[in-house]
Amino acid sequence: MTIPSDLIARMTLAEKIGQLNMVSADYAITGPVVAGDVTGALRAGRVGSIFNLYGRGPARRAQTIAVEETRLGIPLFFGFDVIHGFRTVFPMPLAEAGAFDPALWEETAREAATESAEAGLDLVFAPMLDIARDPRWGRGVEGPGEDPLVAMRFARAKVRGFQGRRGRAADRSVSGVVATVKHFVGYGASRAGRDYAEVDLSERELAEVYLPPFQAGVEEGAAALMPAFTDIGGLPLTAHRALITGKARGEWGFDGLVISDYGAIGELIPHGVAGDLADAAALALNAGVDVDMMSYAYEKGLDEALSRGRVTMETLDAAVKRVLDFKDRLGLFDDPYRRCQDETPEPAPPTRRCRAIARKAAAKSMVLLKNEGGALPLAENPGRIALIGPLADAGQDMLGSWAGAGRGTEAVGVFDGLTAALPGTAIDHARGVSIDGNGDEEAEKAKALDAARKADHVILCVGEAGWMSGEAASRARIDLPGRQEAFAADVLALGKPVIVLLFAGRPIVMPELFEKAAAIVMCWFPGTEAGPAVADILTGRVNPTARLAVTWPQHVGQVPIHYAARRGGRPLMVGNKYTSQYLDMPNAPLLPFGAGLSYTAFGLTEPSVAVGEKVEVETVVTNEGARAGETVVFLFATDPVARIARPVLELKDFSRIELAPGESHTVTFWLDRGAFAYPGADLKPVVEPGDIVLHVGFSADPDALKSATIRLD
Known part of the structure; x- marks a missing residue:
């Protein structure tokens, strides 16, 4: 079945706005339920999607109202926060990021997607891709850490895991759910590490650090995107047309659904950019936000915004069409009950298989930070x-x-x-x-x-x-x-x-x-x-x-603290007070990015490099201990002289390797010319000729890296 070509034309204004309205289910002792005002709004066609409702029975009851008891019978889709697992809970994303294992990241997302789909869900509000360099900010635990390259690979793996490998929409199979890349963008740079606080980023930092993970998620086919609660330089992301419509939809070709965060459209009023809900609704819709999650700004404000001329019917219809197309891509017009065929009230408990994967993921995410005198492992x-x-x-x-x-x-x-x-x-x-x-x-x-x-x-x-x-x-x-x-x-x-x-x-x-x-x-x-x-x-x-x-x-x-800082004009010089340093403590962190120990010891050789069509970097890694083990080898780069000052270190690749006691193996990295590009003065990618220093090591500790220099022509 396809969407009737005249469906939007037959919709009343209230029904159009209803398709843009996402509401939360209520809760009872028995679990999530559709009750009270939500049921009435459903029957009136004023709800297009529901979140916090899971279980095939509850989902079927809500879908039945939408499909069989409304004038137009448009199906719902169901969403839920599945940040690191559904019924089986895997390690928090910041922990799992430390495995540096994209295959594991994809596997846990796939298991979470399967459990979610079996519980009637169509969409998950994950992965969270915010770069976090301030540990005071609590939401850093939900994301992949401080490094853009790690976050980009995390984004791709999680989108593949949730949606399946092929879907620029979501996988229509039983196992796939829509991935929502969030929070677009810069949320992790909230002032003083306070949630919901202001954000003020340079265009360069936005381009180099915060945007790349979202671009990777979009390129991998993420079918939904969620703007952040916060602003950038005074313009809230929920009203940021340049980033939502210009950057994501325009430059990146994002063709999915943009869903506001909880209450975020209404919060444009306390942000100080909207005078009332009509203003807020107009700002968000014009920016490209399709779905209003729980602020009721569209329901209560769009009619007035249309009357004031703040938004056009064409803009409203375009958003409605995106919602309907999204539901069609999910297969809901063909079979609205595809994931709620029965009245099963509760999701099944974790299976033995899921528990085994959760156990493996948890162990691969735990970091041994100190181990003196062989205290571990236990005898x-x-x-x-x-x-x-x-x-x-x-x-x-x-x-x-x-x-x-x-x-x-x-x-x-x-x-x-x-x-x-x-x-x-x-x-x-x-x-x-x-x-x-x-x-x-x-x-x-x-x-x-x-x-x-x-x-x-x-x-x-x-x-x-x-x-x-x-x-x-x-x-x-x-x-x-x-x-x-x-x-x-x-x-x-x-x-x-x-x-x-x-x-x-x-x-x-x-x-x-x-x-x-x-x-x-x-x-x-x-x-x-x-x-x-x-x-x-x-x-x-x-x-x-x-x-x-x-x-x-x-x-x-x-804090904020991270390994990829710039040197500045007066980098630290021990003994010279007038260089960048603290009076009361060292500049160096306690532990660098990439730190972690093993029950064995690893060594690696100076890198050998060859410059051809690609740059080839090799280092020989040896297990110098008495136990088999795995380690992560990092490849960093330094650009000593550039038109725009570059970070002291930039991560270019990483690789996991498993070795038996005494075994050696050559780890090879290949970098194409684009790996050395950075946003130039106009923020467009540029590769400059000159020397590049390549470093290999087991962490970002500058004193432990081994280096070689290449020349780019």
């Missing part, structure tokens, strides 16, 4: 273990924010995971303190310290609660919340080797633990299979391979 018979701290037996917190339809009761905590992995081992568990420091904790603290005194191994589980990262979760202090720092000091004072498991959505400043702990594993928020994955790392069943996708500061005063 086969480790003796008595004290598993202490507020996150030692957490369930829901293991899922982090935006946990989809995941259940804390289905998440496996560290205590259960370690108990299963070490049968017969005595494991004493005590929380010690709470995460946020509320309540009388003295008795629990005494119990934990007593367990630590008696133990052969102390495993201290600290960090953030799941809600402390994500949306509306900015933190001015990025240290351990509550009384955890003082508790950790008491544990360290016992003189036992302490293994720290850190659960958080951002780098945490905890200098005493970094100085005194025997080992530290950054677990992030690992998801449904948190406990088994932690056990895999601690016991050595899995050799850690993840690396940091962000720079880890020594102190909050260093």
